[in-house]
Amino acid sequence: MGxxxxxxxxxxxxxxxxxxxxxxxxxxxxxxxxVDESVASQSSHETAVVAGSCFWGMQLVFEHVxxxxxxTAGYAGGSAKxxxxxxxxxxxxxxAESVRIVYDPSQIANGQLLxxxxxxxxxxxxLDRQGPDGGxxxxxxxxxxxxxxxxxxxxxxxxLTEARSYSHKIVTQVAPLxxxxxxxxxxxxxxxxxxxxxxxxxxxxxxxxQLRKRLPDLYVEKQ
Numbered sequence: 001m002g003x004x005x006x007x008x009x010x011x012x013x014x015x016x017x018x019x020x021x022x023x024x025x026x027x028x029x030x031x032x033x034x035v036d037e038s039v040a041s042q043s044s045h046e047t048a049v050v051a052g053s054c055f056w057g058m059q060l061v062f063e064h065v066x067x068x069x070x071x072t073a074g075y076a077g078g079s080a081k082x083x084x085x086x087x088x089x090x091x092x093x094x095x096a097e098s099v100r101i102v103y104d105p106s107q108i109a110n111g112q113l114l115x116x117x118x119x120x121x122x123x124x125x126x127l128d129r130q131g132p133d134g135g136x137x138x139x140x141x142x143x144x145x146x147x148x149x150x151x152x153x154x155x156x157x158x159x160l161t162e163a164r165s166y167s168h169k170i171v172t173q174v175a176p177l178x179x180x181x182x183x184x185x186x187x188x189x190x191x192x193x194x195x196x197x198x199x200x201x202x203x204x205x206x207x208x209x210q211l212r213k214r215l216p217d218l219y220v221e222k223q
Contacts, residue, residue, distance in 0.1 A: 029119075029214065030118055030160065031159065031165075032112070033114065033115060033156045034155065035159075036111030036112070037109045037148060038109070039107075040104075043107075045069065045102050046105045047100060047101065048110060049099070049177050050098065050114075050117050051077070051096035051097060051140065051143065052141070052172070053097070053121075053122050053130030053138050053140075055074070055097040055099055055183065056190045057200075057204030058097075059072075059099050059189065059191065061120060061211055062099060062116070063189075064220055065116055066218050066219070067103050070101075071102070073097070073099055074099070074182045074183045075095040075181045076096060076179065076180045077093075077095045080181060085184055085187070089137060091137050094136075096136070097137055097138060098143065098180065108218070110148075114142065116215060116218055118172075120207050120211045121207060124166070124170045125171060126140070131203050132199075132203065141172065141173045142172060142174050143176070144177060145177050157174070
């Protein structure tokens, strides 16, 4: 689906908002990951790549997470030759709209990023869609760069499943990262530059508010 602010997409977004916000408001607090990396003793940079719903909102939310230095909107799951917005939007490239998160492991661990991902950034029980956006390019994926990231992701999904944190099955995939391709310049920090866009107001700003309320220890004002 495109994101032009036409009447139909606005009405769909408005219809989806109450259910989405109600689900977030009523959801119980998620547990901390039982399996996680230790907080590093020295500052450095690590990278995580996740996908789920429109990357505009994902980028906005993760930029307000403690220890995150940089977030880039892009594509992962397909090939370099198809990593272009209009092509990805067909849903036939294998790509998912993704974000690459550069974080300081001395301030936040990988599992805590995943806690934010599951608690606020998206509903992990919706298959190939989120709110008004539908298609495989909006699927929920944790792309792992190494066996440690894979272990943490799979363990946390199992932990949430066993705890029955959601009333429906978690459909988030855990897949190897084959490549990350930065999205076009106009997609970068789109929510920051276009706060009056109805899609941002309806679907993304509420997620930022939920991060502030539900995970105050992870929330920071953007510098």
